[in-house]
Amino acid sequence: MNCYNLTKMTWKEVEKSLETVEFAIIPVGAHEQHGPHMAESCDAVLAERMANKLGKRMFPYTIVTPSVNMGVSEHHIHFPGTITLQPSTLIAVLTDMVSSLKQHGIKKFLFLNSHGGNQSTLSLAAMTITKELEVEVYYAKTTSSAKESIGKYVKSPLFGHSCEREVSEALYLAPELVRVDLLEKGDIKEGGKWERLRPGKAVQGFYFYEEMTENGCIGDGRQGSREIGEQIVEEALDNLAEELSELLDLKEELLY
Numbered sequence: 001m002n003c004y005n006l007t008k009m010t011w012k013e014v015e016k017s018l019e020t021v022e023f024a025i026i027p028v029g030a031h032e033q034h035g036p037h038m039a040e041s042c043d044a045v046l047a048e049r050m051a052n053k054l055g056k057r058m059f060p061y062t063i064v065t066p067s068v069n070m071g072v073s074e075h076h077i078h079f080p081g082t083i084t085l086q087p088s089t090l091i092a093v094l095t096d097m098v099s100s101l102k103q104h105g106i107k108k109f110l111f112l113n114s115h116g117g118n119q120s121t122l123s124l125a126a127m128t129i130t131k132e133l134e135v136e137v138y139y140a141k142t143t144s145s146a147k148e149s150i151g152k153y154v155k156s157p158l159f160g161h162s163c164e165r166e167v168s169e170a171l172y173l174a175p176e177l178v179r180v181d182l183l184e185k186g187d188i189k190e191g192g193k194w195e196r197l198r199p200g201k202a203v204q205g206f207y208f209y210e211e212m213t214e215n216g217c218i219g220d221g222r223q224g225s226r227e228i229g230e231q232i233v234e235e236a237l238d239n240l241a242e243e244l245s246e247l248l249d250l251k252e253e254l255l256y
Contacts, residue, residue, distance in 0.1 A: 003055040004063040014104070020060040022248055023108035023136075024101050026094065027051040027064070028122065030071035030115035033079030033209075035162040035217035037182040040081050042162075042170060044069035047114035049173040050142045050233070054112065057241040061250050062110075065101070068093055071118040075209050079216055087121040094125050095132070102135055108248060111139040112240075116160060138247070143169060145243075146235035153228045156219040158188065161209075163219020165232065172229030183222045187214035 004017045029044030039045075048067045055064040073084040085093075098109055109129075111122050122139040130137045143150075143165070154165045163186065170177045194212045197205040209216060244250075 002059055003052055004060065005052060005055065006063060006065050014063070017060065017063055018105055021063045021106065022061045022250060023110060023244075024106050025051045025055060025062055025064045025110050025112050026097060027067040028071060028090075028094075028111050028113045028115070028118055029067060029069050030073050030117065031069060032071075032073040032076040032082040032084070032115075033216045034166075035186075035215050035221070036184055037179045037217075037221055038162050038167065038170065039177045041069070042166070042174075042177050043071065043115040045174045045177060046166075046169060047112060047142060050114065050237075051112050053173075053233070053237055054240055057237055058244065058250075061248075063106070065097060068097075071113075071115045072121050073115070073117055075117060075206065076216070078208055078210055087124070090118065090121050091125045091128065094122075095129055098129050098133055098135060098137065102133060107134075108136040109138070110244065111137070112142060113139060114142045116141070138244075140240060143232050143236040145239040146232045149228070149231040149235045153231065154219070155223070156186075158186070159219030161219070162186075162217040162221055164221055164223040164228070165219065167221040167224030168226070168229035169233055170229070171224060171226040172233055175226070183224075184215055184217055185220040185222060186217040188212065188218065189214060 027047035029047040031040055034042045044067055051064045055062055070083050070085050072087055072090060073082050076082040077084055113122055126137040126139050159165055167178055192211050194207040197207055
C-alpha cells in the first residue's frame with residue numbers, strides 16, 4: 001500500500017496506519033456546470049485525484065478520506081444539473097467528518113479544495129472547527145500554488161473555470177471528464193457589473209455566472225493539454241508536500 005485511503009481500507013488496516021498517520025486529507029469539490037466540454041463532477045473528481053497523489057507523496061504520514069463531492073455553487077445554479085450546498089451545510093459536514101476522525105486519534109486536517117466558490121466557506125470552517133474541536137485545520141486550493149507553470153502556460157486574462165488550466169489538469173488527472181471534440185473558448189459578456197466585482201477589484205460582490213459567460217466557460221479550454229496539466233499538477237504537489245512537511249514538523253524527510 002503506497003497511499004492510505006479510507007475508502008479502500010478495512011478497519012484493521014486503518015488501525016495499523018494510525019501508527020504513523022499525522023494528518024488527514026479531506027478532498028472537497030463541487031457538482032456544477034463546467035460548460036459544454038467538461039463533466040459536472042469535474043471539481044469532485046479532481047479533488048479526489050489530487051488528494052490521492054498527495055497521499056502518495058506523503059505516505060505514510062497521511063490518510064485520505066472520502067470526498068465531499070458537492071460544494072457552494074449558488075453562482076452556477078441556473079445552469080442545468082448544478083447542485084449547491086449552503087455554506088452552513090458544508091461546514092456541518094466537515095465538522096462531523098473531523099469530529100469522527102478525531103475519535104480515532106487524528107487531530108490535524110487539510111481540506112484540499114478544487115472549487116473556488118468553496119474558499120471563503122473553508123476559511124470560516126477552518127477557524128470554527130479548530131476552535132470548537134481543538135484540532136488543527138488547514139485548507140488549500142489544489143493547484144493555485146503552481147504559479148510558475150500557470151504563469152508560463154495560461155495566457156487568457158480571465159481564466160479559472162473550464163479554461164485551459166482546468167482542462168489541462170483534467171486531461172492529466174481524469175481525461176474522461178473532458179469532451180475534447182466539444183472544447184470551446186469562454187463566451188464572455190463584456191460590460192456587465194461582474195467586471196467590477198472580480199477578485200482584485202476594490203469592491204467584491206456576488207453575481208451569477210451567466211452574467212459573465214454565455215456558455216459557462218471562461219478562458220480558452222482549446223489551449224489545454226495533458227502536458228500542461230502535468231506541469232501544473234506536479235508543481236502544485238511539490239509545493240503542497242513541502243509546505244505540509246514543514247508546517248506539521250514531520251519526523252522524517254519526505255521523498256518525492
